[in-house]
Amino acid sequence: MSSLSTSKTAPLQAMVIPVTPLRQNCSLLYCSETMQGAVVDPGGDIPAILDAIAKKQISIEKILITHGHFDHCGGAAALSRILDCPIIGPNKADQFWIDQIPENARQYGFEGEVFSPDQWLEDKDEITIGHQCLIVRHCPGHTPGHVVFYNADSHLAVVGDVLFRNSIGRSDFTGGDHNALIKSIIEKLWPMGRDTAFIPGHGRPSTFGTERDHNPFIADTGLVP
Numbered sequence: 385m386s387s388l389s390t391s392k393t394a395p396l397q398a399m400v401i402p403v404t405p406l407r408q409n410c411s412l413l414y415c416s417e418t419m420q421g422a423v424v425d426p427g428g429d430i431p432a433i434l435d436a437i438a439k440k441q442i443s444i445e446k447i448l449i450t451h452g453h454f455d456h457c458g459g460a461a462a463l464s465r466i467l468d469c470p471i472i473g474p475n476k477a478d479q480f481w482i483d484q485i486p487e488n489a490r491q492y493g494f495e496g497e498v499f500s501p502d503q504w505l506e507d508k509d510e511i512t513i514g515h516q517c518l519i520v521r522h523c524p525g526h527t528p529g530h531v532v533f534y535n536a537d538s539h540l541a542v543v544g545d546v547l548f549r550n551s552i553g554r555s556d557f558t559g560g561d562h563n564a565l566i567k568s569i570i571e572k573l574w575p576m577g578r579d580t581a582f583i584p585g586h587g588r589p590s591t592f593g594t595e596r597d598h599n600p601f602i603a604d605t606g607l608v609p
């Protein structure tokens with residue numbers, strides 16, 4: 385478990401808990417004024433997530449999902465029952481991934497459960513966390529229904545498997561689209577600003593500016609279409 389070093393005084397705080405054998409970054413986002421929060425992408429390892437929530441004394445009000453892959457949302461149904469809170473996201477185009485969660489999780493030796501989101505998300509939807517607001521951006525390419533969450537006040541984004549430190553999301557799965565992925569990154573992520581820090585679905589955080597300068601798959605100086 386780790387906090388983002390860039391955001392100690394930010395109004396929206398973030399904490400990352402790697403879960404499942406794939407070390408997927410489940411995030412706790414919470415309003416530092418009200419201590420109301422959301423869990424993003426609870427792929428599994430529910431006890432570790434509950435432990436982090438209890439230690440920080442966060443009041444979790446919603447579960448947010450970036451996309452339908454089992455390592456991101458295989459634990460959403462269980463956590464929703466335990467915390468009695470709604471599941472919000474991803475975009476409806478990921479329904480077919482959600483339907484395959486149990487069989488895909490089993491291949492990696494853990495349990496994942498199908499769920500029905502209480503709300504599907506669309507581009508430019510807004511979600512509140514305490515006094516803070518998350519803007520939703522639909523970013524297809526890794527999966528067709530992938531969404532990312534952006535908080536302007538804290539210069540923070542949670543981007544799932546769209547962009548990583550020094551890499552980008554895979555687009556070779558069913559429904560993946562490399563050109564759409566590149567377009568999502570350039571048109572939806574870069575406008576959030578070079579100083580914006582992002583939590584990727586796997587690995588360490590970075591900033592959009594760092595990736596624009598150094599990411600071999602998408603840097604401004606690279607061979608991007």
Ligand SMILES: [Zn+2]
Pocket residue numbers: 451453526545
């Ligand atoms: Zn994924």
